[in-house]
Amino acid sequence: MEFMLQLLFTMAVLFVVSRIGSVAVSRFGLPGLIGEIVMGVIIANVTIGDWSLFSFLDITIPGPGQEMSEGSHVYTVIKVFSELGVIFLLFTVGLETNVKDLLGSGRAAMLAAVLGVVLPFVAGLAIIMATDGNMNHALFMGAAMVATSVGITARIIKDMRLIDTREARIIIAAAVIDDVLGMIVLAIVKGVAGSGEISITDIITITLQAVVFVSGIIFVCKFIVPRIYNFFQRRHDAAVNAGKVPYSANKLVFAIIVCLIMAAFAEFIGLAAIIGSFLAGMLFAEHAWEWGLEQKMESITTFFISFFFLNVGFQVDIHAMTDVTIIIITLVIIAVALVTKFVGCGFGAKMGDKNLDKDGRNIIGVGMMPRGEVGIIVASIGLSSGAMSSELYAVVVLMSVATTIIAPPILSKLFRKKYKEEYTILGEDRI
């Protein structure tokens, strides 16, 4: 069992390394994933003489365009863990996407989400078309700039106890809609990039497919799932009334099965696996809390996801970052990523809710800026399908990290400005 020993050792080392990164950055109030990515970059790029942690751990990463199985066996397993981590992560995001809330969210959130998706997508697409000229690269850059990662903003809102403010409610609702739109954009981009030659007919077909798939699931959530649930609830009650011990299914295993089947199905029809697992999560969103699914999936995701963030870092070649063109593109992309969300979401919300003042508009614009993990996930799908260059992949990683670092301090300053009085009244001024 030489291999298992090697694997256990490698897993332990990688866990320790990612934890060190995570704890280090969280001292500065940053989300742990940034530290994990940075540790991944360090591991992959630092060598001491002939020695590197990679050779020590027997990690060989297959080159761009190579099959996963071309790497070492240890790396194959790490890569599988990282893919499963992302699939389960998007499943838990889906678990938090309740269709009822989604359909009931106001005009302000809806407009903030739509404009906050369209602007970054178009801008990202245009910049890469103008510089690099490759349509596939441009499509994936656009898609990677779309997705808001609301986790960090939500934590600030929670820490500042501002969950009941109008801005907080709009941000949370807009982020949920943003996730769904982001999945549709990814589906379209992946379909278009996969089809080689790009025609208007193709784009329309793929867009229709993606929209039908996503709205089909929303329909199922709204009309079919409650019926199924009620059916089993009645059977359960009938069994209890008849004095029998009711059959109780293992909900976690059931949820995992549905998640895997939908992920495989989405991958099979040419969408990304994460789209399937995200939509699978939505199917369970209504009862996720009651069944304890979120907590249980969180434990499983915790196990797998660190490998993903490390692996994100593994793929970043810092030597590419010495190229002046790439540095300029990176800075432009970061600036545009910040501005398009600020304008799209801020003014979108203002259009939907005339009573929103300037501070409120700014809060929403800044709150929607962080891209976090989802942009990186999109880019890594592009990278492994060959539709994204490794240079632009590194740009996306830096853009995600930068937006996630820049937004939080501005956001808490804006919140403090607007809600100063509330804090003074409550005697809370340590924020």
Added chain:
Amino acid sequence: MEFMLQLLFTMAVLFVVSRIGSVAVSRFGLPGLIGEIVMGVIIANVTIGDWSLFSFLDITIPGPGQEMSEGSHVYTVIKVFSELGVIFLLFTVGLETNVKDLLGSGRAAMLAAVLGVVLPFVAGLAIIMATDGNMNHALFMGAAMVATSVGITARIIKDMRLIDTREARIIIAAAVIDDVLGMIVLAIVKGVAGSGEISITDIITITLQAVVFVSGIIFVCKFIVPRIYNFFQRRHDAAVNAGKVPYSANKLVFAIIVCLIMAAFAEFIGLAAIIGSFLAGMLFAEHAWEWGLEQKMESITTFFISFFFLNVGFQVDIHAMTDVTIIIITLVIIAVALVTKFVGCGFGAKMGDKNLDKDGRNIIGVGMMPRGEVGIIVASIGLSSGAMSSELYAVVVLMSVATTIIAPPILSKLFRKKYKEEYTILGEDRI
């Protein structure tokens, strides 16, 4: 990403299959793992014409003595999942093994455990030495017959609400001691079988090693862990008192790291990985509940462990079971497995507690009979290190399944006989 699609699909199919097996047998009051093993046997042995689920799912299992990497990539991942499942399963068993309770358990439990380990081990060893003659085979058979799986007995006790009876307390305590002794036996057997030539000096050295390792961990649990815990608790309290936000570590990740390191270390020094993870679990036992570790690890184990039980079935060649000698050995082993636990544990408990009546003695003897998963885990360690033949592996699987099926109905009959009055008083007679 052809490979991920194949893998997701295979995982989904295997989850569905194992769930069907689990639900089917649980209708008869049997533990789900029996159904999962049976489904594994069916998948591996049933072909429809040229078609088999294995070829459909691209599962190729390496032959005996071959490296894990000789199988298909999909199987490598399944096998890794199954190994991790067992490692985490034994970690959770360790989490339930509180050293304080262990050291404070009474004479009855102690004697029941010791005799219940010595008798099956000697009998198993003797039978295989007499028939097969291979010392390694005999050692692993003895070790596989040692471990009690108390899960099924505990469930009966819980369902019958008899947790406060003297017999229930002795069984639970004896099973915990039994686990620790079982790990020592496994360590010795693995060490002796691995060293080729067997000398008395080797056996003594290895036994000392195993005893020192296990008692070292027990010492750490008793004297070092509380100090470490108190140190961090004081730091935490000091931070709170100083008005700072105390740093709070992610306990789950910390526990996983310790588990992986100790599993790798145990494997490295020639013990089994599960011995390391079991002892790692013991380190956290005191605070497992407080930190929610048991629940969190259960979710992770749920994900992995089904692959182990399926894989147990995969390795059972039913064609070998047509050999008359093997059938006779199987029946003898099953009978001896039942009798040795009945006598060893029953009379051991009686020796330790003179007030125990005949019914109580029988209850303890029968309650300790089920071998469940641990015997199979021991046998599969023997199989993959080449120290166990695949015929005898199948015998162990059948022995584990048989003891787990036979004991429960007898146990509930005995409990009902002894505690009839309690039930009549409570008006509970549906058991």
